[in-house]
Every structure is written in C-alpha cells, then in structure tokens.
Amino acid sequence: MTMCIALDENKKLVNIEHAERGLACQCTCFECGEAVIARKGEIKEHHFAHASNKASCTINPESVLHKYAKEVILESRGLMLPTLPNSDNEAAWWTFEKVLPEFSLGLIRPDLVGYFDEEPILIEIAVTHFIDAEKLKRIEVFKSKCIEIDLSSLLKSDISIPSIEAKKQILENLENRKWIYPVPLLEHIEEKQTTISKEVTETAQTNVENLQSTPKWQDYKFKIKGMHINVRKFASGMISVNSIYNPEIIEMLRTWKHEGRGKYIKDYKSWNYWLPFSEIVFQRLNSMNELPSQEMP
Numbered sequence: 284m285t286m287c288i289a290l291d292e293n294k295k296l297v298n299i300e301h302a303e304r305g306l307a308c309q310c311t312c313f314e315c316g317e318a319v320i321a322r323k324g325e326i327k328e329h330h331f332a333h334a335s336n337k338a339s340c341t342i343n344p345e346s347v348l349h350k351y352a353k354e355v356i357l358e359s360r361g362l363m364l365p366t367l368p369n370s371d372n373e374a375a376w377w378t379f380e381k382v383l384p385e386f387s388l389g390l391i392r393p394d395l396v397g398y399f400d401e402e403p404i405l406i407e408i409a410v411t412h413f414i415d416a417e418k419l420k421r422i423e424v425f426k427s428k429c430i431e432i433d434l435s436s437l438l439k440s441d442i443s444i445p446s447i448e449a450k451k452q453i454l455e456n457l458e459n460r461k462w463i464y465p466v467p468l469l470e471h472i473e474e475k476q477t478t479i480s481k482e483v484t485e486t487a488q489t490n491v492e493n494l495q496s497t498p499k500w501q502d503y504k505f506k507i508k509g510m511h512i513n514v515r516k517f518a519s520g521m522i523s524v525n526s527i528y529n530p531e532i533i534e535m536l537r538t539w540k541h542e543g544r545g546k547y548i549k550d551y552k553s554w555n556y557w558l559p560f561s562e563i564v565f566q567r568l569n570s571m572n573e574l575p576s577q578e579m580p
C-alpha cells in the first residue's frame with residue numbers, strides 16, 4: 284500500500300502532491316510517527332516512504348478522515364448547523380467563540396467542543412462509529428447541545444482528503460449532520476418513555492450535582508406577580524426555576540439568563556442558574572415574593 288498522506292511539521296495532514304520533495308517535506312508518518320521522505324520521482328507514483336527504509340505503514344482511511352474533519356472544524360472555528368429542534372432558529376452558520384479538541388465533560392469525551400454564547404456544543408464526527416444509547420444517555424444528563432456529523436458517505440466517495448470539496452462536505456453539508464440533543468419532540472416516541480428517561484436523567488443530574496455529598500436539594504415556592512414559581516436549589520448552588528407561562532416572568536428570567544450564567548432547559552421548561560449568579564437570582568425572587576413568611580436558607 285502506498286502512503287500518499289503524512290503529517291507536516293504542524294501535525295497537519297498533507298497530501299504527497301503538496302509536500303516538498305525529499306526530507307525537506309519535514310513530514311512524519313500518519314501511522315507510526317517516524318520521519319518520512321516525499322518521493323516524487325519521474326517513474327513511480329508519488330508517495331511517502333519512511334526515512335528509515337522500513338516497510339510502508341497501512342494508513343487507515345477512517346482515521347485520516349476523522350482527523351481531517353477535526354482539523355478543518357478547529358481551523359474554521361464554525362459549522363453549518365441545521366435547525367435546532369424545538370426552536371425557531373433556521374439552519375445557519377455558527378461561529379464559535381472557541382473550539383476545543385479532546386475536551387472532557389464528565390464522562391463524555393466529544394471529538395470537539397465549540398462554544399457558542401459561552402455554551403458548550405458537543406461536536407461528534409462519525410465515520411464508522413456513531414453515538415450509541417449509552418453515550419446519548421450521558422449527553423442527556425448534561426443537557427448539552429450535541430451535533431453529529433456523519434462522514435460515512437464522504438469516506439466511500441472518491442473525494443480526496445485533504446481537499447476543498449472534502450472541507451465543504453465537513454463544514455457545510457446540512458444533509459450529513461443532525462442534532463442528537465436537544466431531541467426533536469416528534470422523536471419522543473411515547474409519553475411513557477419520555478417520563479422514564481426524564482426520571483433517569485433527573486436522578487443522574489442530581490448525582491452529578493452532588494458528587495461529593497449525599498444527593499440533596501431543597502425546594503422553595505415563591506409567588507411573584509400572582510404566579511407560582513418553584514425553585515429547586517441543588518447542593519452545588521445551582522438553582523432551577525420553574526414557572527407557569529407568564530410573558531412578564533419569562534422575560535425577566537430570560538434577561539437574567541443573559542445577565543449571568545444561566546440556561547433555559549426547554550424540555551423541563553426550567554431556567555437554570557449557576558453560582559455565583561444563582562445567589563443573586565434567588566435573592567431577587569425572594570425580594571419579589573408575595574407569599575407570607577416561609578422557610579428561607
């Protein structure tokens with residue numbers, strides 16, 4: 284098998300046609316990391332060869348594509364993303380504030396994490412391995428937006444890697460990507476299943492919130508502008524605010540979300556706020572409370 288791909292001095296993929304001849308290419312083998320020479324003679328097909336003269340490595344095309352996709356997304360710091368489920372957003376190009384490779388969010392190790400509006404978006408690049416039920420469950424616990432880009436057809440195509448066309452497929456093709464989370468409401472097959480998964484999720488979330496202590500939270504009830512508001516305060520200091528729909532209150536909670544560290548969890552219709560901002564939110568709700576004296580922290 285001929286090696287027509289190697290890594291350049293910046294560890295980026297390079298095709299033999301774009302490499303300088305000989306050792307000057309400063310390339311290493313994609314598979315074993317040894318120094319390679321770019322053989323670009325008149326007779327034989329151009330290829331890389333180990334400088335040590337050992338036999339060629341077998342380069343796995345799936346790994347090459349996977350690495351290339353990561354490289355391209357990191358470089359462009361953005362992606363075309365389809366309509367976000369259960370939202371009015373249209374398919375659009377998302378420019379991330381930053382993109383991190385190999386970043387762990389608890390038990391989840393996504394291929395990349397892009398930050399949009401300070402919120403992590405998990406990016407999974409699927410060439411042969413797709414997100415399974417176990418991973419999906421973990422993603423649901425974190426309630427992190429997650430997109431999966433399916434590059435299996437790019438792998439089977441004769442589009443060369445790296446190339447402008449491949450780059451386009453990775454960054455822009457809306458046909459090969461879908462939101463894994465949030466889950467489109469239509470895909471909640473039965474109410475019953477949703478309830479079970481919600482319970483599992485809530486239990487798991489509680490566990491995550493309370494890694495160092497016994498699972499615990501405290502519930503508070505407020506009445507603001509005549510509306511009942513339930514607040515769950517977790518041991519981590521995070522609070523989750525639930526309100527019956529009232530435009531004024533929703534607007535207030537949304538403003539706070541933008542002001543501090545907050546997030547709206549559509550599936551639960553709850554507004555989550557984290558420390559230290561959660562304390563401020565709690566105090567504000569408390570000062571607006573119309574209910575007679577109740578237990579306060």
Ligand SMILES: [Zn+2]
Pocket residue numbers: 312313314315316317333339340
């Ligand atoms: Zn090698």
